[in-house]
Amino acid sequence: MAKNLTTFMFSLLLFISCGTQKKVDRLMQDSISAEISIPDSDVSDSLQFDIAKADTIVVHDADDNEILIMNAVKDEDGEMVATDFIEASRVVARFRNVAERHGKVDLQFDIIVPERLQDSKWQLRFYPEMVVLGDSVSLDPVIVTGRDYRRAQLRGYQQYERFLRSLDTDPDRLMDDYQLEIFLKRNLPQIYALKTDTTYVSDERFSSLFGVSEKDAIDHYTNHLRLRYNDYRRSLTDKKFRRFVKVPIENEGLRLDTVMQAVNGDFIYKYTQTVMTRPKLRRVDISLAGSIYEQDNRIYTIPQTGPLTYYISSISAFADLSERYLSEVIERSVEANTACYIDFAQGSHDVNLSLSDNMAEISRIQDNLLSLLQNETYELDSIVVTASASPEGRFSANDALSQKRSEAVSRYFGAYLKRVRDSLSSAEGLRISLDEEFRSTEKSLDLRFVSRNNPENWNMLDAIVESDDEIDEAQKEEYRKLKPVSDPDVREKMMQSYPWYPYFRQNLYPRLRTVCFDFHLHRKGMVKDTVHTTVLDSTYMRGVQAIRDMDYETAVTLLRPYADYNTAVAYCCMDYNESALSILSSLERNARVNYMLAVVYARKGRISDAVQSYLDACAQDASYVHRGNLDPEVSSLIREYGLNRQDLP
Numbered sequence: 001m002a003k004n005l006t007t008f009m010f011s012l013l014l015f016i017s018c019g020t021q022k023k024v025d026r027l028m029q030d031s032i033s034a035e036i037s038i039p040d041s042d043v044s045d046s047l048q049f050d051i052a053k054a055d056t057i058v059v060h061d062a063d064d065n066e067i068l069i070m071n072a073v074k075d076e077d078g079e080m081v082a083t084d085f086i087e088a089s090r091v092v093a094r095f096r097n098v099a100e101r102h103g104k105v106d107l108q109f110d111i112i113v114p115e116r117l118q119d120s121k122w123q124l125r126f127y128p129e130m131v132v133l134g135d136s137v138s139l140d141p142v143i144v145t146g147r148d149y150r151r152a153q154l155r156g157y158q159q160y161e162r163f164l165r166s167l168d169t170d171p172d173r174l175m176d177d178y179q180l181e182i183f184l185k186r187n188l189p190q191i192y193a194l195k196t197d198t199t200y201v202s203d204e205r206f207s208s209l210f211g212v213s214e215k216d217a218i219d220h221y222t223n224h225l226r227l228r229y230n231d232y233r234r235s236l237t238d239k240k241f242r243r244f245v246k247v248p249i250e251n252e253g254l255r256l257d258t259v260m261q262a263v264n265g266d267f268i269y270k271y272t273q274t275v276m277t278r279p280k281l282r283r284v285d286i287s288l289a290g291s292i293y294e295q296d297n298r299i300y301t302i303p304q305t306g307p308l309t310y311y312i313s314s315i316s317a318f319a320d321l322s323e324r325y326l327s328e329v330i331e332r333s334v335e336a337n338t339a340c341y342i343d344f345a346q347g348s349h350d351v352n353l354s355l356s357d358n359m360a361e362i363s364r365i366q367d368n369l370l371s372l373l374q375n376e377t378y379e380l381d382s383i384v385v386t387a388s389a390s391p392e393g394r395f396s397a398n399d400a401l402s403q404k405r406s407e408a409v410s411r412y413f414g415a416y417l418k419r420v421r422d423s424l425s426s427a428e429g430l431r432i433s434l435d436e437e438f439r440s441t442e443k444s445l446d447l448r449f450v451s452r453n454n455p456e457n458w459n460m461l462d463a464i465v466e467s468d469d470e471i472d473e474a475q476k477e478e479y480r481k482l483k484p485v486s487d488p489d490v491r492e493k494m495m496q497s498y499p500w501y502p503y504f505r506q507n508l509y510p511r512l513r514t515v516c517f518d519f520h521l522h523r524k525g526m527v528k529d530t531v532h533t534t535v536l537d538s539t540y541m542r543g544v545q546a547i548r549d550m551d552y553e554t555a556v557t558l559l560r561p562y563a564d565y566n567t568a569v570a571y572c573c574m575d576y577n578e579s580a581l582s583i584l585s586s587l588e589r590n591a592r593v594n595y596m597l598a599v600v601y602a603r604k605g606r607i608s609d610a611v612q613s614y615l616d617a618c619a620q621d622a623s624y625v626h627r628g629n630l631d632p633e634v635s636s637l638i639r640e641y642g643l644n645r646q647d648l649p
Contacts, residue, residue, distance in 0.1 A: 020121065024292075024299050027116065033303040034126060035112040036288045038096045039270065094306070097630045100277045100314040102575065103550050107275060107310050109286060111142055113267040117292065117302070120146035123247070124302070126290040128271065131307070133281060139273055140255035150249075150259045152295065159244040167234055246296040277312065279549040284310045313630035315573050318596060319547040320566055324537040337518045340365050342409065344513065349404035351412045365517060366416055372519055373420075382448040384518040385410045388457040390509035391492045395455055402453035409515050410449035456488050457512040464508050475500045540566075547573065565593065572596060577603050591621035595634075602633035611637055618644075 026032075098105050111126055118124075123146065128139040145153075250257065256269055275284060290302035343356035353359050372380050387406035389398040465471060465479055478498060485491040495501050543558030544566055555570040563583055571580035581600045587593045594617035601610035614634055617624040625644055628634040638644055 020119070020294065020299075023119065027292075027300055030116075031303055032114065032116050033305060034114070034117060034124075034288060034290060036109050036128070036286065036305050036308055037112060038094070038308055039108055039110050095309040095311065097311045097313055099630065099632050100312050100316075100550070102573075103552060104274055104276050105310075105312055107273045107284060107286065109271050109308055111269045111271055111288065113144060113269075115265055118144075118146070118267060120148040121152075121294055122146045122299075123149045123293045124290060125293065126288055126302070128273075128286055128288050130273065130275075131285040131287075132275065133278070139271075139286075140253060142255050142269055142271065143250065143257040144267060144269075145257065145259045147259055149294070153245070153247055153249055156245040156247075157249075160241055163240050163244070164237070167230060247293065277314065277550050282312055284312065286310070313627075314550065315569060315596075315599070315631070316547045316550055316552075318592060319544055319569050320592075321544060321548075324540045326535050326537045337516065338365070338368060339514050339516045341511070341513065342405075342515050343510070344405055347401065349401060349408045351408055362412075365413065368517070368519075369413065369417070370420065372521065373417075375521075377523060378521040379524050380519060380521050382450060382520045383410075383413070384450045384452060384520070385413075386452040386454055386516045386518070388454040388460070388512055388514050388516075390512040391456045391458065391461070391488060391495075392505065392509060395488045399453065399455035402455050403451065406451040406453050406515070410451045414449055456492075457514070458488065460512055460514075461508060464511060465504075468508070470503070470507075471500065543570070546570075568596065572600060575603070589616065591617045591624060594620065595624050595627065598628075598637075599631060599633045602637060607637070610634075611641060611643065614638075614643065 098107065107130075111128075113124060124144040126142040126144070128142070130137045130139055255271065258269075273286070275281075285307040287305050287307045289304040291298050292300040292302065340361040341356075342351065342358055342361055344350070345352065345355065351358070351362070353362065369383075372378065385406050387402045387409060389402040389405075391398070462483070465476060471479075475498075478500075479495075482491050482494055485494065495504065539558055540562060543555050543562075546552070546555035546558060547566065547570055550573075552570060552573040556567075556574055556576070559567040559570050565583070565587055568580045568583040568587075571577070571583070577600050580596070581604070584593055584597050584600065589597075594613045598610045598614035598617060601607075601613055610633070614624070614628060614637060618628070628638050628644070
């Protein structure tokens with residue numbers, strides 16, 4: 001172990017002088033470190049809002065008495081006196097309350113490098129580290145470089161550039177021009193004559209004229225030994241760079257790289273880190289570590305500092321989390337309806353599953369029925385079945401036929417209910433019979449099929465005609481002129497004389513042969529016809545949560561229609577101050593509203609109103625005395641006018 005330590009110390013002494021070693025030893029002995037501190041300036045100095053300073057303002061106490069407040073500080077006797085603003089001296093601070101605005105917060109701190117850590121032959125590398133919600137995040141490093149250290153870096157770059165300049169980059173320098181010219185003059189005078197001829201000759205033409213290409217001639221008289229040597233030296237560029245430039249000058253990923261010209265006291269760098277806020281982010285810690293380098297050797301590890309702590313305050317904390325409810329009227333009786341297209345043979349009322357899409361349509365209605373019967377909220381009272389017919393044929397015949405079809409469909413689905421009786425009985429304790437009653441061991445409930453008909457569905461035909469793109473406007477107008485004819489049989493006969501009637505008969509009439517189902521239900525266990533109740537307004541509560549999550553754009557979108565206190569908070573978070581003020585001014589002036597008004601008034605430069613609102617908030621709730629120091633808009637007023645002193649209301 002002692003031998004290894006001796007070897008290390010011997011190697012170290014090769015790179016640093018005895019004087020430097022003594023200085024490093026003293027740093028180690030005293031454990032000298034850099035410092036980080038929070039600058040002694042209010043956080044409001046770094047935020048932009050318009051506050052027009054006033055020497056004297058007038059506010060009113062609870063009894064409406066006028067009170068004059070001056071821009072003031074305490075004198076040596078502790079009295080408040082009017083004065084100009086005086087900048088305070090810097091005081092090292094370890095924590096600060098900082099304000100979030102627009103979803104981000106600026107964290108400011110000073111990196112203080114004591115004189116004992118500075119040397120012209122050294123480079124100091126500082127690495128700030130931030131802890132956010134338990135995660136460590138490395139910030140951009142800060143490099144402080146001594147003048148002699150930078151000169152050594154630049155000398156390395158100069159040596160490397162000399163090496164690059166020594167490489168042959170001109171291919172003509174690698175060719176024996178003299179011998180090539182003699183050869184051409186003696187053996188190929190035609191080629192030699194081209195020496196002074198500026199006419200372009202392609203390599204292919206050159207080769208065809210003289211039997212040898214320009215490339216062959218150049219290759220023959222190239223100094224290949226010199227070329228290989230030059231290529232070898234070119235391959236050493238990376239190695240030469242590492243040899244000459246032991247510590248490259250970094251340009252990327254640094255917050256600062258400054259060269260100290262002289263050592264004349266502490267070096268201070270003001271560092272600002274912007275952090276995007278997120279839900280539950282209330283605190284950020286920042287610490288600093290570093291190293292000292294001479295040449296490419298680390299000669300001292302700068303001890304890590306204790307953390308600076310930033311407590312983040314946000315206007316979002318003023319959101320009212322009270323649940324908001326909507327009034328809702330619940331009806332005992334409800335209705336549901338659907339239509340299906342059951343095709344019947346001409347003049348027939350029998351339900352035939354094999355016709356058209358009858359199988360699919362009937363299956364859909366059966367599923368609807370089963371779903372309603374098994375519903376846990378509603379009980380089925382009755383089903384109204386209405387069958388419609390198309391206009392061809394006599395109205396009286398269509399009236400009778402559509403009624404028969406309605407009754408046939410009612411019987412068909414009544415039979416279906418009978419088939420599922422056993423399964424429903426075991427599942428829900430219900431019994432179904434074809435005597436149109438639902439019966440239970442506990443209660444009796446009528447379930448009736450009511451058969452109705454609409455002989456000729458002219459209203460539906462009117463709507464279909466108007467929406468059909470295959471029928472032109474002239475044809476539609478001809479059809480409209482027939483609508484005043486009250487006798488449906490006469491009207492249908494008149495239609496037969498028009499050229500568009502076959503299209504109606506073939507394409508539109510089948511769509512009129514519908515069977516509509518109206519399901520009448522009631523809520524289980526409900527006796528009264530209507531019940532008034534309240535339900536949670538989920539949209540509103542999502543808007544409130546968006547404020548808490550600092551998703552202010554979403555909050556404004558969701559809360560804008562409500563125009564209430566939380567809407568004003570969302571506006572304030574987005575700096576929509578006029579909109580926020582419009583709402584806040586209409587609300588009851590409780591402590592929370594008054595404080596929000598103080599913030600908005602301060603942003604708008606209405607200082608007297610801002611001070612009055614803040615003092616009113618503090619009078620109503622003493623906790624706002626402390627809160628005022630957390631928001632830059634209000635803390636600026638407190639500092640300027642000494643608002644929290646005892647003699648104020």
